[in-house]
Amino acid sequence: MVDDAAKSTGPRVAKRSADDGEFVRAFRAEPVSRIADRVADQVRNYIIDNDLAEGSRLPSERRLAELVGSSRPTVSQALRRLAVMGLIEIKPGSGTFVLRRPGVAVDESFQMMIRLAPESLDEMAKLRYLLEQGAGSEIMYATQFSRPARDISALEDALARLRRARGSAPEWIAADTNFHVEFVRLAGNRYLTSLFDSAHGAVVGKAYAHWILANEPPKWLAGQEFEQQIGLHEPIVAAVRDHDRDALLNALHAHHEALVDHIHRGEN
Numbered sequence: 001m002v003d004d005a006a007k008s009t010g011p012r013v014a015k016r017s018a019d020d021g022e023f024v025r026a027f028r029a030e031p032v033s034r035i036a037d038r039v040a041d042q043v044r045n046y047i048i049d050n051d052l053a054e055g056s057r058l059p060s061e062r063r064l065a066e067l068v069g070s071s072r073p074t075v076s077q078a079l080r081r082l083a084v085m086g087l088i089e090i091k092p093g094s095g096t097f098v099l100r101r102p103g104v105a106v107d108e109s110f111q112m113m114i115r116l117a118p119e120s121l122d123e124m125a126k127l128r129y130l131l132e133q134g135a136g137s138e139i140m141y142a143t144q145f146s147r148p149a150r151d152i153s154a155l156e157d158a159l160a161r162l163r164r165a166r167g168s169a170p171e172w173i174a175a176d177t178n179f180h181v182e183f184v185r186l187a188g189n190r191y192l193t194s195l196f197d198s199a200h201g202a203v204v205g206k207a208y209a210h211w212i213l214a215n216e217p218p219k220w221l222a223g224q225e226f227e228q229q230i231g232l233h234e235p236i237v238a239a240v241r242d243h244d245r246d247a248l249l250n251a252l253h254a255h256h257e258a259l260v261d262h263i264h265r266g267e268n
Contacts, residue, residue, distance in 0.1 A: 035074055036074050036077040036078045036081060037081065037111075039068050039074055039075055039077075040078040040081045042067075042068045042078075043058070043064060043068070043075075043078060043079065043082060044082065044087065046058075046067070047087070047098055047102060052101075053101075054098050054100055054101065055097060055098060057095050057096070057098075058079075058088065058095070058096045058097065058098065060095070064079075076215070077215075079096055080170075080208075080212045081212050084174075084177065084201065084205055084211075084212060085177060085197075086099060086100060086174055086201075087099060087174075088174060089174040089175070091168075091170070091171060092168065092170060100181070106198045110198045110199060110202040111205070113202075114206075121203070121206060121263065122260070124199060124202050125203045125256070127199050128196065128256075129253075129256040131184065131195055131196040132196060132256075133249065134187075134192065135183065135184040135186065136187075136245075136248045137249075138188070138189070138192075139186050139240060139248075140243065140245040140248060142188075150186045152186065152237070154182045155179070155182045157182075158175065158179040158182045158183075159179060159233055159234065162175045162176065162179055162229075162230060162233055163230060166226070166227075166230075169211060169217035169221050172226075172229070173204075173208055173211065173217075176204070176229075177200060177201070180200055181193065183236060184196045186240070203259065203263070204259070207259060207263050218262065220262055220265065232254060232255045232258055235247065235250075235254070236248065239251055
């Protein structure tokens with residue numbers, strides 16, 4: 001015969017087991033990529049808090065791991081994420097350097113939107129294109145109405161940095177983002193630049209996902225296709241220099257199509 005205490009124990013044990021399952025699901029280990037995101041934020045804040053100028057060298061991966069209380073592989077992944085955002089430049093054998101100072105951005109919101117709705121990536125890519133296209137139209141508009149000519153030296157320097165990055169995926173990836181941000185900055189609107197910066201980072205984060213997560217550059221960054229990347233950027237600078245609106249819009253469209261193709265190839 002089962003007494004009342006034994007009868008009451010059964011349901012309580014079953015309920016506790018169910019609660020434990022819910023607890024495990026709710027507090028499962030955080031993915032490494034999510035931890036790397038948090039470390040990237042810490043490194044970005046380190047640059048801001050220490051007022052590091054462009055060109056400043058960051059501490060070694062080992063030292064950064066000590067500062068943020070994480071492992072070197074996680075710090076390495078975080079640095080690659082910041083390189084994709086164009087904030088730092090990783091030079092193999094030399095160290096990691098500040099490429100440009102972090103600005104006000106809405107990248108966390110855009111990243112969250114893509115995580116919640118991965119199928120919306122094409123829409124984010126289209127937003128990136130529309131923002132860059134809008135910047136191009138504003139640059140050409142200013143020229144048409146005889147406003148002071150834009151100083152494109154920063155854009156030309158960004159193109160030169162791209163050329164010097166031949167054969168080095170880490171340097172190319174950071175230089176690529178820097179190039180496009182410098183182009184949009186010519187429109188003279190900080191809010192437009194911030195929006196583009198965030199949209200661009202969300203999109204190319206997918207294009208360079210294998211490099212961020214496993215330090216494996218995408219195949220299209222090697223061989224002949226790597227050489228073709230310069231050919232997608234040179235016409236943008238030439239069109240701005242020549243004040244050729246049609247050539248500029250065509251160049252931006254060609255780059256957009258290539259970027260979307262790279263993203264889709266990465267998904268297959």
